[in-house]
Amino acid sequence: MFTINIPETNRKIQVAELDFKNELTWHDAVFSCEQLGEGWRLPTIIELQSILKELHSKGLGSFKSEIYWSISEDEFENDTNYAMYLLFSNGFKMSDSKDWEHYVRAVKSI
Numbered sequence: 001m002f003t004i005n006i007p008e009t010n011r012k013i014q015v016a017e018l019d020f021k022n023e024l025t026w027h028d029a030v031f032s033c034e035q036l037g038e039g040w041r042l043p044t045i046i047e048l049q050s051i052l053k054e055l056h057s058k059g060l061g062s063f064k065s066e067i068y069w070s071i072s073e074d075e076f077e078n079d080t081n082y083a084m085y086l087l088f089s090n091g092f093k094m095s096d097s098k099d100w101e102h103y104v105r106a107v108k109s110i
Contacts, residue, residue: 002061003110004054008046015051016040016106018062026083026098029069033106042071043107045093048086051105056088065089067102 002015020032033040043051048070055061067085074082074095082095085102096102 002055004050006047006050008050012110013043013047014108014110015043015055015061018105019064020104020106023101024069024104025101026069029102029104030071032104036106039108040106041108042069042104045070045072045084045086047107049091049093051107052086052088052091061105063088063105064103067096069102069104 001017003012004015005012016036020029024032029042033042048068051061051063056063056065065088067087070084070086072084073080074084079095081098083098084093084095086093
């Protein structure tokens with residue numbers, strides 16, 4: 001498990017050691033994170049950006065250079081059928097249908 005500071009919120013989060021085994025739809029990702037226990041959840045898009053910077057870019061955490069879901073709703077289309085993701089290969093932020101499957105890493109506020 002990793003602990004990182006989120007400068008934008010001045011808070012710390014714990015980051016799960018590994019991704020879930022399979023890519024998940026957004027709804028399955030939310031449910032799976034909650035099943036880990038109290039406080040576990042999908043990261044916000046800001047938290048994912050900090051994870052990219054503090055862990056993935058330093059070779060920590062065994063992240064894939066792929067798309068990771070965030071809990072953040074779509075900020076581009078204002079459509080509740082879409083959620084934000086972050087592409088770990090280049091930090092590209094975009095939204096996708098919640099029905100698509102992407103990688104998931106759970107976090108917990110501390």
